Amino acid sequence: MPRIFLSPSTQEFNLYLTEGSEEFWMNLIADAMEPYLLASGISFTRNDPDKPLSDAIAQSNAGSYDLHLALHSNASPESLAGKLRGVDAYYQEGSARGRRAAVTLSDNIKQIYPLPERVKTVATTSLAELSRTRAPAVLMELGYHDNVQDEAWIRENIVPIAENLVQGLTLYFGIPFVQPEPVRYGVVSTQQSPLMLRNYPSLDADIIARIPKGTRLPVYGTVGDWYVVFYRGLGGYVFGDYITFAQ
Numbered sequence: 001m002p003r004i005f006l007s008p009s010t011q012e013f014n015l016y017l018t019e020g021s022e023e024f025w026m027n028l029i030a031d032a033m034e035p036y037l038l039a040s041g042i043s044f045t046r047n048d049p050d051k052p053l054s055d056a057i058a059q060s061n062a063g064s065y066d067l068h069l070a071l072h073s074n075a076s077p078e079s080l081a082g083k084l085r086g087v088d089a090y091y092q093e094g095s096a097r098g099r100r101a102a103v104t105l106s107d108n109i110k111q112i113y114p115l116p117e118r119v120k121t122v123a124t125t126s127l128a129e130l131s132r133t134r135a136p137a138v139l140m141e142l143g144y145h146d147n148v149q150d151e152a153w154i155r156e157n158i159v160p161i162a163e164n165l166v167q168g169l170t171l172y173f174g175i176p177f178v179q180p181e182p183v184r185y186g187v188v189s190t191q192q193s194p195l196m197l198r199n200y201p202s203l204d205a206d207i208i209a210r211i212p213k214g215t216r217l218p219v220y221g222t223v224g225d226w227y228v229v230f231y232r233g234l235g236g237y238v239f240g241d242y243i244t245f246a247q
Contacts, residue, residue, distance in 0.1 A: 010051070038180070070137065085144055185217065187214060
């Protein structure tokens, strides 16, 4: 199952027109993404907003991630202050997986951004968070925070933006998007054999772990007859008939 490094902006000095900063609002989006990530079986690590970008890059490179996703908002050059709008998905030039992720995320966010014709992907070689990360990486510029309309769109759509980004990730990874539900704890209730944790909600899917009978598991989402659970840090799907919940 996928693992991502989630890296919302640490730029508290980039102030919004009304209140807060780029760091504040991008971290709110990352906060709102977490239940959607868990419900869809995507494990994640987040950067430390109190540490510099170099620390986030080093932390990302120290792990094994399928995607590095950076969240930012943009600002216009001084000569065009307040006049530009749009969402840009940046990826490292030459990275096929980075490009595919950027295209998938940008195509998906067109569904909720008010000016879909101003959503685009951009290849670059100048962004450290793309060029220096080992995992394929995308840096999302989610509108211009010096523009009145874009700033309002970000502030008023934290949850829809978060939901849309996770939808885009599930499309990229080829897994179901699952709506969050209140976390429940169930117990593996097989006869004797372990319960198979699979990478897709199908009996034909690959087995990624075997969970012993009696193990207590958090259930984050439901896909038909399957539950989305995490076991020893691995997200995946277990057949619901073998999970018992306390009455």
